[in-house]
Amino acid sequence: MMKEEKRTIYISASANEILTDYLEDRGYAITRIGASDCVSAPVSDHPDMFMCKFGADNGRIVMWSDIEAVDAAGEKFYPIDEPEVLVSFHDPLMRYPKDIAYNAACTGRFLIHNLKHTAPLILSEAEKANMKLIDVPQGYAKCSTVVLDKNSVITYDKGIADKCKEYGGPTALLISPGHVILEGYNTGFIGGASGRVGNEIVFSGDLSAHPDFDAITDFIEDRGLTCKWFPEFPLTDIGSII
Numbered sequence: 001m002m003k004e005e006k007r008t009i010y011i012s013a014s015a016n017e018i019l020t021d022y023l024e025d026r027g028y029a030i031t032r033i034g035a036s037d038c039v040s041a042p043v044s045d046h047p048d049m050f051m052c053k054f055g056a057d058n059g060r061i062v063m064w065s066d067i068e069a070v071d072a073a074g075e076k077f078y079p080i081d082e083p084e085v086l087v088s089f090h091d092p093l094m095r096y097p098k099d100i101a102y103n104a105a106c107t108g109r110f111l112i113h114n115l116k117h118t119a120p121l122i123l124s125e126a127e128k129a130n131m132k133l134i135d136v137p138q139g140y141a142k143c144s145t146v147v148l149d150k151n152s153v154i155t156y157d158k159g160i161a162d163k164c165k166e167y168g169g170p171t172a173l174l175i176s177p178g179h180v181i182l183e184g185y186n187t188g189f190i191g192g193a194s195g196r197v198g199n200e201i202v203f204s205g206d207l208s209a210h211p212d213f214d215a216i217t218d219f220i221e222d223r224g225l226t227c228k229w230f231p232e233f234p235l236t237d238i239g240s241i242i
Contacts, residue, residue, distance in 0.1 A: 007058065008082060009197065010047040012238040013070050018230050019204055023197065023241075031079050033239070034070040039092055039099045042184030046239020048103050048142040048192060049092060052122050053242050054129065055108035056149045057196045061242070062086045062122045064102060088121040100139035105160075105191065106131070109150040110169045112160060114139045134167045136160050142240055143189040147196060152223050154216060156190055173219045175212040181205075181236045188237025195241025202228045205235035 006029040011020060013032040020030055035044040043049050051063040065087050069079040080087050092099050097117045104113035104122055111118075111126040115135040126133060137159045138144050146154040151170045155161055156177040164172040175190065182188030193204045201220050207213055207229035217227050229235075 008079075008084075009195075010051060010061075010069075010079070010242040012045045012047065014045055015204065015238045016230070016233050016236070018232055019202070019238075019241075022228070022230075023202070026197070028197065031069045032071075034068045034076055036066070036068065038066075039094055040184075042182060043099075043239060046143075046192065046237075047242045048240040049099065050102050051242060052102050052104045052106055052119070052142070054106050054125065056147045057198060058084075059106075059108055060084050060086055060125070062088050062102070062119065062125060064092060064119075065089050066091070086121060086125065088119050090119040090121065097139050103140050103142045105141040105145040105147055105153065107147050107150050107153065107170055110134055110164075110167075112136055112145065112153075112164070112169070113141045132167065132169065134163050134169045136163045140189065141191075143192040143237065145191040146194045146201065147191075148201060148220060148223055148225060149196075152219070154190065154219060173215065175210075175216060179210045179235060181234050188235075190235075192237035192239050193235050196225075197241060199224070200226045200228050202241055203230070203235060204238045204241065205229065205233050206231045207235055210235060 008029045050067045054060045101119040111131045112134045144157040153170045154173045161172040161174040178187045180188035
């Protein structure tokens with residue numbers, strides 16, 4: 001009987017060890033994304049600045065060709081030989097909106113982004129998969145959005161929530177902005193502080209301190225999913241758990 005391969009999770013190299021230990025203990029292979037000097041320093045090791053996953057949980061990933069990861073020994077490598085990865089040669093650049101090319105929120109049925117600036121390979125793969133494209137003003141759509149399943153998201157961004165409704169897109173729970181830490185900025189984003197892992201929505205830090213905690217957990221549990229958060233450290237934007 002063949003041994004089942006571990007699913008790879010992409011996560012910031014600066015993610016809290018309590019979070020990464022939890023994911024490893026659950027049997028996932030962790031690839032830690034190292035810092036790149038092509039985007040702003042506070043988000044330079046954020047996976048959602050360099051890759052886009054095409055499903056809420058499992059799914060193909062479009063990944064920038066020059067993304068670097070860091071192994072347990074601190075050695076750098078390029079994680080683009082994973083079987084689920086499609087390699088994109090579209091370079092993100094330092095200044096907005098050139099830095100947002102990969103920061104699309106994809107549910108597997110809907111692709112949500114500022115489509116003028118989406119990496120071409122993401123658009124072409126979404127169209128091949130017959131996904132519905134939802135054009136929104138927000139360039140950092142994945143940072144702004146927790147993807148639960150094909151038809152459900154959580155966002156603090158009213159523009160995203162309104163466009164989802166207008167386009168017949170996923171049901172969007174609109175929550176209060178802020179209450180997420182991102183060093184170097186006034187606030188981080190809820191999507192960047194979370195990710196779906198199996199049937200669990202995992203948050204990087206203490207979700208219970210968010211003023212909309214009850215609404216968030218109820219919305220997630222109503223979809224047959226569970227929540228995991230870590231009261232040991234503040235809710236922190238780490239560029240999504242992908």
